Amino acid sequence: MGELFDRLKKDLHYVEGMQACINCGTCTAICPAAEHYDYDPRAIVELVQRGDESELEALLKSDTIWYCGECMSCRTRCPRNNTPGLIIMALRALSQETGYFVESEKGRQQIYLKRTIGHDILKTGYCVYAEGLATTNYPEQGPIWDWRQQHWKEIMDRLGANYQKPGAGAMRRIPDEALNELRAIFEVTGAMNRFEKIENFSREKAQSLGMHWDESLDNEYVQKAYHGSHNNS
Numbered sequence: 001m002g003e004l005f006d007r008l009k010k011d012l013h014y015v016e017g018m019q020a021c022i023n024c025g026t027c028t029a030i031c032p033a034a035e036h037y038d039y040d041p042r043a044i045v046e047l048v049q050r051g052d053e054s055e056l057e058a059l060l061k062s063d064t065i066w067y068c069g070e071c072m073s074c075r076t077r078c079p080r081n082n083t084p085g086l087i088i089m090a091l092r093a094l095s096q097e098t099g100y101f102v103e104s105e106k107g108r109q110q111i112y113l114k115r116t117i118g119h120d121i122l123k124t125g126y127c128v129y130a131e132g133l134a135t136t137n138y139p140e141q142g143p144i145w146d147w148r149q150q151h152w153k154e155i156m157d158r159l160g161a162n163y164q165k166p167g168a169g170a171m172r173r174i175p176d177e178a179l180n181e182l183r184a185i186f187e188v189t190g191a192m193n194r195f196e197k198i199e200n201f202s203r204e205k206a207q208s209l210g211m212h213w214d215e216s217l218d219n220e221y222v223q224k225a226y227h228g229s230h231n232n233s
């Protein structure tokens with residue numbers, strides 16, 4: 001055990017999620033992410049339980065911790081009351097805090113998520129706000145997506161939503177007072193600080209790779225992070 005483990009063990013997600021693993025593999029058997037990716041929650045819990053600092057560092061620098069969908073199906077199935085999903089949350093946090101996330105392809109995508117979902121929450125109160133989704137980043141949606149981007153109001157009206165208007169209803173405008181409360185929560189809980197670290201570590205990585213960096217979604221580093229074409233070196 002070492003400094004990384006000391007930090008991991010202070011995370012409340014870890015404290016709640018890690019009791020003692022008997023390596024039964026039930027979590028992996030029911031994990032939807034394990035069905036689709038080279039991903040094995042049992043192996044992660046076992047690695048953490050082993051307490052080898054260099055193995056933990058390698059895990060924090062790997063793609064592995066970013067495959068979990070945080071569905072928490074593992075929570076209800078583990079015969080020893082472990083929750084691999086919570087342990088993964090603690091590992092992700094530590095990877096972001098240490099900057100190790102920039103060493104893996106999936107980890108580098110944190111900057112894209114921060115600048116889309118993260119910014120949407122603070123700006124609109126919604127984690128996924130359809131109007132902000134850049135068509136160029138979702139080509140799988142096809143040309144209909146371009147049309148949608150220009151007609152959200154009509155679409156929402158036809159669906160009976162209260163789009164961007166005050167009062168109750170789906171897609172309503174979130175009042176400034178509530179948005180201010182949301183931002184205060186992000187400040188107090190350290191989420192803003194985490195966002196800043198994701199920006200800073202990503203910028204340093206972009207500079208080390210000689211890539212263009214700015215605050216948009218369109219710069220070379222962010223685009224390559226999103227499309228997964230960075231060189232790991």
Ligand code: SF4
Nearest residue numbers: 021022024025027078
């Ligand atoms: S289900 Fe629980 S005890 Fe079994 S391998 Fe997963 S974490 Fe360990």
Ligand code: SF4
Nearest residue numbers: 031068069072074085
């Ligand atoms: S929380 Fe993560 S590890 Fe647990 S079952 Fe869901 S995807 Fe798998």
